Amino acid sequence: MKINDLATLGRFILSPECKSVVILTGAGISVASGIPDFRSPGGMYETLRPELITATEKQRRLMEINPTSVVSTEMFFQTAFPYLEVRRPFILGVRDKIWKPTIAHYFARLLHDNTGKLTRVYTQNIDGLTNAVGLPDDKIVSVHGTISKVACENCGQGMDFDSFCNEVETKIKDIYNPENGPRESQPIRCSSCGKATVKPKTVLFGSSLPADFFELSAQDLPAADLLMVVGTSLVVGPANSLVYSVPQSTIRVVINNEPVGEELGIEYGPEAERDYFAQGNCDDVFLDLINELGWNVDDIIDDLPEYSQTLMRMKGKNQS
Known part of the structure; x- marks a missing residue:
């Protein structure tokens, strides 16, 4: 079926x-939800202030050149x-x-x-919000881990x-609001190895x-009839490999503000046979899709962030 x-x-x-x-x-x-995309304006990579972070001058220069180094294994x-100071607001916010x-x-x-057809959600996000909607744990793969578990x-x-x-x-220390925490950071040591x-x-x-x-994607992808790619730039591997690991018969739907994944084989335009681009903010597109499906969401409206609640009321949909 062409979408x-x-x-x-x-x-x-x-x-x-x-x-x-x-x-x-x-x-x-x-x-x-109010969590900036790391790579978008206002995100972590744009707002990173290496000069405020507890690090050597060499480490700060590396962060200036490559902001991702602040969350790298080597650093x-x-x-x-650097990791803990940059992540402090996120950790406490979660x-x-x-x-x-x-x-x-x-x-x-x-x-x-409503359908029992969800095989799996592969989320690249570490915010844990996918785990907060009431899905069984075995339906979720946290590709990049999660903030809410510690080791x-x-x-x-x-x-x-x-x-x-x-x-x-x-x-x-809170590098964004120094009055909120200690003046200098101190080590958080493991109770086992020290x-x-x-x-x-x-x-x-x-x-x-x-x-x-790796285990579940190898199991899930060969049988997928529909792959939904949602709110991702598709520049980080190997998570982006899902788009070309599904069979040729699998319909692929991209829900995003801009086209992504063309270098991975996703096709855009009227000639595309298996790929469909639903352009727009994720919430706007999914609310329209939910209404096309005829699903009622009145029971979750109070659990949604303000933007989502406003969107639902503005569109006047799913009101019983």
Whole structure:
């Protein structure tokens, strides 16, 4: 079936031809929650202030040249302070649940509840919002790990998340609002090996992805009838390999503000046979798709962030 619009996509999802749906998500799905995309204006890479970070001059110069080094394996094992200082607001924000899942996050649960056709969500996000919508844990692969689980990067010893957050709050300086924390950062040491290498279980640049990404993607992709690519630039591998690892018969839908993945084989324009581009903000597109599917979302509106609630009321959809 050729997908020409959201109405056609909705009919395909509900049809017997569609039995397995795989979803790949990126930072764009969480923008409506208030979490900036790292690579977009206002994101971490643009706003990084190496001169404020506890590091040597050589390390600061490296961060200026390559902002991703602040979350790299090499930098972390030299000093954990850059990672922890940059991530401090994010870590404490996740603890305090200041961000809520959006309509786009909830789509996966609605798909699972209403059709049983969701095979897996592969999320590149570390914010944990996909886990907060009520999906079974085995339906989610956190490709780059998650902020809300903590362990020692050196020996693997786990640590309670709330206890870790207390350590972050009292030992790691706030480079964005210095009055909020200690004047100088102090090491957070592992209770097992004693090294200052305790951090959230996010995948550092230069480290291997979790084994379940490779095991489950090898199992899921050959049987996928629909791959939904949502809010991702598709520039980070190997997560972006999902788009060319599905069979030729798999329909691929890109939901994003701009075209992505052309170098990976995704085709745009009227000649595209298997690929469909749903351009726009993730929440706008998914709300329209949900309405094409006829699914009611009244029961989740109070759990959504302000942008999503406003969008639903503005469009006047799904009101009983």
